[in-house]
Amino acid sequence: MRKKLIAGNWKMNLCAKEAESFTKEMKGTVNTDAADVVFCVPYVHLSAVRDILAGTHIKVGAQNMHYAEDGAYTGEISAKMLASMDIPYVIVGHSERREYFKESDTEVNLKALTALNSGLTPIICIGETSKQRKSKRTFNVIRKQLAFAIDEMSAEDIAKIVIAYEPVWAIGTGETATKEQAEEVCALIRDEIKAAHGAAAADAVRILYGGSVSPDNAGELFSMPNIDGGLVGGASLKSTFEKVVHF
Numbered sequence: 253m254r255k256k257l258i259a260g261n262w263k264m265n266l267c268a269k270e271a272e273s274f275t276k277e278m279k280g281t282v283n284t285d286a287a288d289v290v291f292c293v294p295y296v297h298l299s300a301v302r303d304i305l306a307g308t309h310i311k312v313g314a315q316n317m318h319y320a321e322d323g324a325y326t327g328e329i330s331a332k333m334l335a336s337m338d339i340p341y342v343i344v345g346h347s348e349r350r351e352y353f354k355e356s357d358t359e360v361n362l363k364a365l366t367a368l369n370s371g372l373t374p375i376i377c378i379g380e381t382s383k384q385r386k387s388k389r390t391f392n393v394i395r396k397q398l399a400f401a402i403d404e405m406s407a408e409d410i411a412k413i414v415i416a417y418e419p420v421w422a423i424g425t426g427e428t429a430t431k432e433q434a435e436e437v438c439a440l441i442r443d444e445i446k447a448a449h450g451a452a453a454a455d456a457v458r459i460l461y462g463g464s465v466s467p468d469n470a471g472e473l474f475s476m477p478n479i480d481g482g483l484v485g486g487a488s489l490k491s492t493f494e495k496v497v498h499f
């Protein structure tokens with residue numbers, strides 16, 4: 253039985269004091285053993301948030317990393333650095349990084365492989381645009397992004413990663429995918445993994461839905477058989493985030 257995972261993605265929000273007080277508030281309200289909970293926070297808040305949450309079951313993640321082990325990449329952060337700070341999760345290939353920073357499928361794959369090599373759990377994001385959905389290309393887009401993202405991974409690697417299905421049209425728009433739309437694509441992802449890596453890997457891999465998840469829709473989305481939780485943006489910055497976690 254896969255344990256649910258609810259990952260908050262703070263994106264580029266909250267200054268130091270705000271991050272500390274919000275984390276303290278969440279520490280008091282988010283308490284469930286039923287789901288794993290991760291706060292993916294800006295790099296500059298990683299230590300502070302990790303320290304406040306020490307002793308709780310809430311984990312901390314980064315929102316990005318570079319795929320190189322180290323080197324002359326001014327301004328970048330490596331997987332090894334995150335691992336050395338006891339940060340267990342990292343988001344890779346978020347659609348905002350793909351769109352605004354032109355991250356390619358190949359880079360997303362390299363990042364995921366480097367994350368695994370350093371013992372981190374990559375939360376790999378894939379998802380179609382509105383145009384692709386309207387022209388009925390969703391399944392093909394997902395198959396292609398997934399194949400790139402997990403290239404060179406073994407079945408053991410696959411069992412460790414997290415995949416977040418995030419339709420681009422649903423991110424930050426308030427237009428959530430219906431539970432049927434989300435389930436259909438998450439099931440496709442699991443089927444593709446089963447075909448490529450076998451039933452054990454497909455049963456183990458956690459597949460999240462992301463895109464305008466809120467306290468109102470979390471319950472129905474996360475109850476679908478192939479949706480193992482959510483990647484939550486806007487709603488993870490509100491006091492009511494505990495309602496998403498305790499869906």
Ligand code: PGA
Pocket residue numbers: 261418422423424425426462463464465483484485486487
């Ligand atoms: P949203 O963002 O919940 O605000 O739509 C989700 C995400 O970008 O991961």
